Amino acid sequence: MAGVRGPGSADPSMMTAAAAAAELAWLATEIARHDRAYHGEDAPEIADADYDALVQRNRALEAAFPQAVRADSPSRRVGAAVASGFGKISHARPMLSLDNVFSDAEAQEFVARVRRFLGLAADEPVLLAAEAKIDGLSCSLRFERGRLVHAATRGDGAVGEDVTANIAHVRGLVHVLPEGAPEVVEVRGEVYMTHADFAALNARAAESGGKIFANPRNAAAGSLRQLDARITASRPLAFIAHGWGEMSALPADTQSGVMAAFAGWGFDIGADRMAGATIEAATAFAAALERRRAELAHDIDGAVYKLERLDWQARLGQVARSPRWAVAHKFAAEQAETVLTAIEIQVGRTGALTPVARLAPVTVGGVVVTNATLHNEDEIGRLGVKPGDRVRVQRAGDVIPQVLGVVVDGGGAPFVFPDACPVCGSHAVREEGEVVRRCTGGLTCRAQVSERLRHFVSRGAFDIEGLGVERIELFAAAGLIARPGDIFRLKEQREAILAWKGFKPVSVDKMLAAIEARRSVGLDRFIFALGIRHVGEVTGRDLARAFGSAEGLRDAAIAAGTDAETLARLTEISGIGPVVAGALIDFFGEPHNLETFEDLLCQVRPEPLAAALQTALTGKTVVFTGSLAGLSRDEARVQAEALGARVAGSVSARTDLVVAGADAGSKRAKAEALGVRVIDEAGWAAMVATAAG
DNA sequence: AGCCCTCGAGTTCC
């Protein structure tokens, strides 16, 4: 920890913001710990008066430094919700995952894509930083004025868990940065356990009857996520840095340069790395690493390649889940053989029937696998698998079990894919040209109803803590919940729920508090939660931006059903084409959906997205035409969108600006005919510079 | 018409 070991007594008005932030971080952890002890079974550790002193100190600091109030501030928590465990920390920059490649050819393709996006000349070298990909769990360490203010797990990428108290004894990281380090530094890396430490830990556990971990990764995760930080301290964890989040200044202009600076500050950055590599050198590095895999002190699951030039990284930006400037080259997955005992059919929220292979338990890559998806009807045919066959399986990307093919034919009868829903018996049809077969039962199908509710409370949607799949299904089966709005009326059923076996007041109240907290929810989550076909997290966000309110979306979708002009406006939104627009019209055209929607709106208030930065281009529609010399189409689109503009493909009366590159043809002529403003590439570059600056 | 990039929807195991 950054030297904060107890409640300070300094007068808040005399403190620096960084000192206050550090102390607030400590207070948040400490108060949460006492709350748990108080609400849970453990005996309280401190007197009530001392507890009150902590809370009051927290309040005083927050009053003096309102900008330092934490997302996980004790003063913000509702009642028993504090007993839920770790505090939450919002990442200043999202913690993304990486796109994967599985061969040298795919790695080459990654570089080709980078070249295309940046519009590089063929002879321009693209240099990479390559490093071993450690199999641990990601962690972000935030320093302000050289002091560690918090440590957070990745969580869902946007919000992680506060493990500040748990990293105190982790090897390979520092708690205070040297003089001259930037004001704000977020070092990201992997917390892991070596093979030797893992074996020793399990040996100790075996003697004392403690928990045996399946592999070092699980041991590291289980050890870090201990509510009692003293247990974590006794576990041999280590940290290797691999990147960064928010930085008020960068100590170098290349990936490897920044990492070298981290090493200079005392962080372990790992020995298995290579700077300034061509893609050929990088893949050779990965191949050599794979050969040495068994000799390494810790588990790795591949190599990571990142563009060295940070200015290029910034230009490439990211897609929904991962940056465009980095890729993980995964090693060949471990394989195993087992018997496929049965093929079962699951029903998803859209009614899709998905076949799942039940397998005789087999260990693959350190984990016992018993299930594997078979994706769809065609995949079963392609693989030629039948119940009773001996099959080869692997964990794709070392995670998801996958059936590769038949090793020994078991002689069983071929699997016949059902044409009726196994849950409700309704007809299951396969649309022309589609691969999936769907149950037509709709809301009469129990599986679809509970899967929809499950989607509603899922992580990207309402994300209600304490209300998981099991409880949702239990409440649905008991008739307490039929549609989403009912969740917000559950508090009226408190007594009924408490009468059931296995429901204690503490946990029920915690759940009810979490439900209450979600009466205010982001509009993007709200739209995603509705479960409209073809509308996932990203499209939900796009729609939230475009309409600003749930009612606005509803009205537009209803009007678009009959009005061609509204429909045209809908499909002009980037990412919305005829199919998605049709799905929106269908959804709001269905009286039952509309009722459910209105009912839900009586219970919750969707909040419009925080206003994006206002620039000269916010809300404007831009069209690019002709060939651009300094940047690719893709990059131009990303630039425009970052400034709040929409990029359209064709010029119309609603176009605000046309950027005409060399040899612009009909679009430019049309823009001029319509009186739309036309600028050239240099004019665009200037506009981006001013708007961004 | 065809290609590439994203996204959505399904899945596993801890």
Place this chain on the structure above:
DNA sequence: CTCGAGGGCT
């Protein structure tokens, strides 16, 4: 994680 499909280019 993987697959298929939608959207937006060329």
